[in-house]
Amino acid sequence: MRRLRVMVIGAGAFGGWTALRLGRLGAEVTLVDSWGPGHARASSGGETRVLRRSYPEGDFVRLADRARLLWLEEERRSGLRLFEPIGVLWMSTAPGEFERRSMENLEAHGVPFERLDPSEIARRYPQLRSDDMYGGFFEPGAGYLRASAACRAVRDALVAEGGCYLQAWCEPGEIRSGELSGLTLPDGSTRAADRYVFAGGPWLAGQFGERLGISLRVTRQEVFVFGTPRGDDRFGPGRLPVWAWLGDRFWYGIPGEGSVGGFKVADDTRGPSFDPTSADRIPSADGLERVRNFLADRFPGMAGAPLVDAAVCQYTEAPGGRFLADRLPGTSNAWVSGGGSGHGFKHGPAIGEYLASLVIGDREPGTDRAFSTVEEIRTPR
CATH class of the missing domain: 3.50.50.60 (FAD/NAD(P)-binding domain)
Incomplete structure (x- = not known):
């Protein structure tokens, strides 16, 4: 046949x-x-993408759980290291629906996680400013993928x-x-x-x-990678997980980014419309200033850190x-x-x-x- x-x-x-x-x-x-x-x-x-199962929508928890199993299976089959399971830490300054529903869904799908109060976050991650936090949760089976x-x-x-x-x-x-x-x-x-x-x-x-006949809006997104202080391992993957900050904006970051071993930070807030073929991919001065202000506030030890890499990518919205x-x-x-x-x-x-x-x-x-x-x-x- x-x-x-x-x-x-x-x-x-x-x-x-x-x-x-x-x-x-x-x-x-x-x-x-x-x-x-x-x-x-x-x-x-x-270089990298986050792998998490934390979602307020149960269908995505299920899909991400299945995907994680398939990623691990492909690692075993190929002998390549594609996934780094360093966990994901979620943080916020106020209780929100995202956190509540995500934890409910993780529990319903049998995905391990830990609720963390501000004192526990401060104890585990003193490199983070946590005095204004409401709390958060940690998903130990999450991490990042080599994209x-x-x-x-x-x-x-x-x-x-x-x-x-x-x-x-x-x-x-x-x-x-x-x-x-x-x-x-x-x-x-x-x-x-x-x-x-x-x-x-x-x-x-x-x-x-x-x-x-459908609209799939493409938005411009900026990613920045900063050099960590010499001799200071507090901002590397051995001391810090992937993290996500839910505040006025949705910030996230990955320690130990790529060949430069940098500290990746990105704003998940949707940017302006973007042409993926003809548009230049030069990050904006406003975006760099915004991310530097966030770093100085939330990760004081990274204040003034040198920018070692930056990129413009896109989201395609459904x-x-x-x-x-x-x-x-x-x-x-x-x-x-x-x-x-x-x-x-x-x-x-x-x-x-x-x-x-x-x-x-x-x-x-x-x-x-x-x-x-x-x-x-x-x-x-």
Whole structure:
């Protein structure tokens, strides 16, 4: 029997894991990306991403829990270190719904966590200013993922297991009798398969325009990495977990960032609209000043720390943060997925598992509440 031929466009967290899962289910898979897995413009690019199961929505707790198991399984299979389980500390100055519902969901799903009062936070993490805190909680099984390295590892696993990888920009061909006819490459040549998956992140909505008829707003986000004081290990991963601060803004950070071993800090507040292809990626002076003020206030030992790296990335927003996973309207052989909404990377293996089940026909779109269909988020006309 001839193997099912599938082309997956986009080698980030959604597309790469979908391609790998389909290959392991017996499909003949070609993964395509314009600039490479985890490239500098990609939503899945950069050194690190947080892996947490703390969510006020139970569906995301479940999905993240499944994804974490699949990350660990892939580590064992590949022998690569993709996940650093140093925990995540959540903090706030006032009781809030996010914390309350997240802890309820963690408890309901059997995910270990610890409630911490300000005195315990101060005892464990004296490098943090905690005198104004209401409290927080600690998720010990959380941590951070090696983002772009993981995207490359997934691509390499696909190829090692018999799949193909093609680095090229491609355009979807015509839709004839309810089927996508193929892909067109820049040299005018075409590629055809039995089924197609488009997981182009911030490029997805623009790729299909009116056919999708949905709004997936792309926002500009800034990330800063600061050098830690010489001879001072208080701000490294041995002394500090991944952390998240819920206040007027939602700040988060990762110690020991990348090859520079820096202190990563980012503001999760949604920025202005952003063009992922043509826009410059130079962080703003206002953003740098804001993050320096936050650091000096919350991590006094990092006041005046040198900036050693910075980047501009993007979020692709879907309503309610639920990921798009559906057939391309008007087709029976093409699927679309996107809307990572700033939290999609960690879920990649579980998203790939779900998308692959749609493509091979084991499930139908709309059967998992962590995902949206096109109809659910379609822009009113």
